[in-house]
Each structure stands twice: as structure tokens, then as C-alpha cells.
Amino acid sequence: MEFTGRTWKFGSDVDTDAIIPARYLNTSEPAELAKHCMEDADETFYDKVKTGDIIVAGKNFGCGSSREHAPIAIKAAGLSCVIAFSFARIFYRNAINIGLPIFECEEAAKDIAEGDKVKVDADSGKIVNLTTGKEYQAVPFPEFMQKLIDAGGLMKYVAKEAKQRA
Amino acid sequence: MGMTITEKILARHAGLDNVEPGQLINAKLDVVLGNDITAPVAIREFEKLGMDQVFDKKRVVLVPDHFIPNKDIQSAEQALAMRTFAKKHGIVNYFEVGRMGIEHCLLPEAGLVLPGDLIIGADSHTCTYGALGAFATGVGSTDMAAAMATGEAWFKVPETIKFVYHGKLKPWVGGKDLILHTIGDIGVDGARYMAMEFTGEAIDDLSVEGRLTMANMAIEAGGKNGIIAPDHKTLDYVKKRAKRDYQVLASDPDAKYAKVIEYDVSELEPVVSFPHLPENTRPISEVGNITIDQVVIGSCTNGRIEDLRVAAKLLKGHKVHNEIRAIVIPGTQEIYRQAMTEGLVDIFIEAEAVVSTPTCGPCLGGYMGILAKGERCVSTTNRNFVGRMGHPESEVYLSGPAVAAASAVLGRIASPEEVL
Ligand code: SF4
Numbered sequence: 001m002e003f004t005g006r007t008w009k010f011g012s013d014v015d016t017d018a019i020i021p022a023r024y025l026n027t028s029e030p031a032e033l034a035k036h037c038m039e040d041a042d043e044t045f046y047d048k049v050k051t052g053d054i055i056v057a058g059k060n061f062g063c064g065s066s067r068e069h070a071p072i073a074i075k076a077a078g079l080s081c082v083i084a085f086s087f088a089r090i091f092y093r094n095a096i097n098i099g100l101p102i103f104e105c106e107e108a109a110k111d112i113a114e115g116d117k118v119k120v121d122a123d124s125g126k127i128v129n130l131t132t133g134k135e136y137q138a139v140p141f142p143e144f145m146q147k148l149i150d151a152g153g154l155m156k157y158v159a160k161e162a163k164q165r166a
Numbered sequence: 167m168g169m170t171i172t173e174k175i176l177a178r179h180a181g182l183d184n185v186e187p188g189q190l191i192n193a194k195l196d197v198v199l200g201n202d203i204t205a206p207v208a209i210r211e212f213e214k215l216g217m218d219q220v221f222d223k224k225r226v227v228l229v230p231d232h233f234i235p236n237k238d239i240q241s242a243e244q245a246l247a248m249r250t251f252a253k254k255h256g257i258v259n260y261f262e263v264g265r266m267g268i269e270h271c272l273l274p275e276a277g278l279v280l281p282g283d284l285i286i287g288a289d290s291h292t293c294t295y296g297a298l299g300a301f302a303t304g305v306g307s308t309d310m311a312a313a314m315a316t317g318e319a320w321f322k323v324p325e326t327i328k329f330v331y332h333g334k335l336k337p338w339v340g341g342k343d344l345i346l347h348t349i350g351d352i353g354v355d356g357a358r359y360m361a362m363e364f365t366g367e368a369i370d371d372l373s374v375e376g377r378l379t380m381a382n383m384a385i386e387a388g389g390k391n392g393i394i395a396p397d398h399k400t401l402d403y404v405k406k407r408a409k410r411d412y413q414v415l416a417s418d419p420d421a422k423y424a425k426v427i428e429y430d431v432s433e434l435e436p437v438v439s440f441p442h443l444p445e446n447t448r449p450i451s452e453v454g455n456i457t458i459d460q461v462v463i464g465s466c467t468n469g470r471i472e473d474l475r476v477a478a479k480l481l482k483g484h485k486v487h488n489e490i491r492a493i494v495i496p497g498t499q500e501i502y503r504q505a506m507t508e509g510l511v512d513i514f515i516e517a518e519a520v521v522s523t524p525t526c527g528p529c530l531g532g533y534m535g536i537l538a539k540g541e542r543c544v545s546t547t548n549r550n551f552v553g554r555m556g557h558p559e560s561e562v563y564l565s566g567p568a569v570a571a572a573s574a575v576l577g578r579i580a581s582p583e584e585v586l
Contacts, residue, residue, distance in 0.1 A: 026241045155214065162315075
């Protein structure tokens, strides 16, 4: 799979309260959550973001709560993927489980500027900044996680496994 | 080759003799936890899978605590989804209003989490239970859904950082100050993906409550789990509560650590974390003059009886400063009753603080103490992110119950020594 989009840049330690504030967690409807995506970091984010856009952030993206509403909100807001220097553990796990593509790449996270046009090849982890022409390679996923991703997320994987066992 | 306590628990639950950091394992779970925010999402996923039963009715634990008692219609719908699911699947440990409490206060108190256990919870502060010598970690709703179905989960065995705390703590310094000090030192991603093992004289001296506070905030350093090997205090606490077997484990002397970090904490002062990250710590003597609008004493970090006792000691004979409000939230019904029996609730009311039924409420900006634009709060909770307790331009300062209570009296961030 390949994604091409404009980037939105954020700093380090973007927490799950910034991605989706708890005051909106009285629902788990993706479309509702999407409207408040990144609201406390940038109030007009949802209005500005276009389908396929990409978030680029610093270290420890998604730290804080275990709320899966965070990757759900990002996905439902139309973002195609997140590139970061590094991800917080639970966010990383959740993103893979629900099928939000994420890429860990120190260089790309540092270099890419807001508004750059970026192309990502999800299978190889190759990131190309179409604005500057620079290329990067994301850290590959461990084999087991790649299996989860290929299955389309954890639940599909579990269902497949259950079928095989039966 | 020796193993750490974390590695031992993971190995046992994966049916292996030993494991090494970085290894991916599939392990059996003792407890799977969810709350009113995360469980509804998990239930939706679980039902999509078309399963007709959970792996074990006794080991799936559901606690409505975040927006409960229901704060609005939408929260009521989420609570209803969870209640309906609990009924349909005969979930033994579903805790209705009147019996519930903040999950991470409630589960240890009810004897549902025990030494040697492997526990996942769809709540990041599930790491709290490591204080009892269990491996406990937070996951998302989809992991919870899969775990409810299979009773298993995959883990990457984490490396461990060993923390050694030397020395005796000064008065008014407790578990919260130790963990804030640690996070201030290593940063909010200082233990990312890693196990944090807490040891040393100061840990031995802490009560089980103080240890629960420390393990609770492992996630605030990015940790996968926080863990303290059980000792006689742990066993005293657990023995009267446990209804099943448990395993007392400890790290081998030749266990391998990614890092060993040692602190002499004998001169440590009470610590305050400034907005908007738990790592922005300062000792109380370097805080300066910061006026406040609200104090919150409660949460899964500091809503236990010992915390309320500390707060009451400072509030006794005083009034909450006339320009601020103080909100006290006992973590469970049991703690609430104990606080009444011990006369603590009287002290709080006499001091003109409000005492709430157990709930997460203000901790996550849910309800029961939301901050307006520009307002400041001293809180015994665990996160001070932007907008965590209300308006994005409000501020949360984290502290232990002693600083919080002293601040309530003086109307600014204050040292307990200024009050007593
Ligand atoms: S008290 Fe706060 S941190 Fe603890 S479980 Fe509730 S919302 Fe989470």
C-alpha cells in the first residue's frame, strides 16, 4: 500500500489527551471522535486536514492513556498514517491492532517540514519527501507484528487463528 | 542466567523455562480488566468476532468508574452497554455503582490481583498492580477484546531498569514524591517499553499503599510495567484478600538489567510537577509563589486511606482557603467507609472541603471539578497534560496528598511544614 499526502507537524510527547481529549470519550463513534482530533494542540485541525494527510511528530508520540479512541480519531479524521521519531508503547500496540499505519523514523521525523508532500510505501517502509526529494527508511516491524498488520489488525488475526485451530 | 521478577512471571505464563528481553511470547492471563470508556469499544470488537462466551467469567473484571455515576446521557449509554454485556456473559466481577470504586484502588483491595499474576487492563494505569509483585500492563480495547475471547495476549519481553532508593524518607515525603522525582530524572519516555523494578530501603519502608502509588505512575515514564517484589507487608495485605493461589517471586541476584539507577532519598523534599508534563518536577522549596483555584485529593494514584489520613492531618483545625475549593475523592466505597469511621470525613467537611463518591471524575477532566480557562489546580492525580482537567488553558500541578492539603489551606502551592 502507498500513501501520499501533505504533512502536519507536531513536537515531542504528543499525549493522548491532545490527540483526543477525555471530555469527548463519552462516545466511541469514530466520526464523532474525528471532529475533536488534535483539538487541544490545534483547535482548527479537523477543519484543515484533508483525506490522506500525514502526521509527522517527535519522540514518544501517543504517550499517556490507553484510549484506543486516539488512533481511531486519527484514522477517522482521514489521516493516512503517522510518522514519528518514536511511539509510546500502548499507542504503538493500539495503532497496529486497529490498522492505523505508523512509521518510526528518526531522520524523517526531524527533516520533514509542515506542508511537505510525502509518499510512504507501507510495505517497504520507504518514505519519500516529494517536496525536497529526500528519501528515508522507517524501522521495519518485527515479523509477528507484520503478520498482524497483514491480517488487517488483531481481531482479524485472532479470528483467523481460531479458525485454523478449529 | 538469572531472571528478573518480570521475566519470571512472563516465562511462567508462557509455559517457558526462561525468556529474554526482546523475545515475543504468547502468555496466559490471570485477569483482563476494562472500564466504562474502554470496555464498550472492546465489547463491540468482541461481538464482531461472534464469540458466545468470555474465556473465564471470574477473570474478566469490569469497573464503571470514569464517568460513573453517569455524568450525562452518552456516559449512561456506555455504562449500559457494559452492564448489559456483564449480565449476558455472567461476569462475576462487575462492580455496580454502590459497590464500585476507582479500578486500580478496587482490584487490589478486593483481592482480585495477586503476586505473580499476569494482568492486562484496558487502562494505562493497570501497571499499579505491579506493587504487589505482579506483571500488570495497560493495553487498548482491541487487545482487551481479544483477551476476553482467548485468555491470552502477546508480549514483547521488556528490558528492566532497576531503581534503588537508599535512605530514610523525611516526614511528609512518600511514594508519590519518589515516583515524581524518578520521572523528573529520567523523563516521560525514560523507561519507554521497559520494566521499572523498584527496590531499596526506602521501598521496604513504604506501605503497600505508597508502593501502589509508585507502580501506578510507571506509565508516566513510558514504562511497560512497574514492579516491586513481595515482602511481608505485601503478604499481610494479600493474605486476607486472596481467594485463589498466588506466587511470590523475586529477581535472581544475577539477573540482567538494562540499567541500574540509584538515588539517595534521605534529603528528598516533597515534589511538585509543573504543567504540562509529569517530568517537569521541582522540590517544594523551589516552587515559588503560585496561587491556585482548586485542590483535588483522590484518584488511582492517591485515593487510598493512607492518602486521606495524610490530608486530614493537615486539614484538621484549618479551613480551606476562602478563594479556593477542595475536592476529596475516596478511591472505593470501602475507603470511604473507613474514612468515615476514622473521622476523616468529618475533618474534611469541617475544613469545608467536599467529599465525593468514588469516581475518576476530575482526574481526566470528566466531571466533578472541571477547570475554567486560566484556572490552576494542585492535584494528587498522575497527569498534567494540556487540557487534562478541563480548559486547554488551565493548569494542573501534581503532588502528593501532603502538599495538596497544605496548598488547600494556604491557597497557593505550599509545603506541609507551613501548615503544621
Ligand atoms: S483516577 Fe484518573 S488515572 Fe486513575 S483510572 Fe481514573 S482517570 Fe485513569
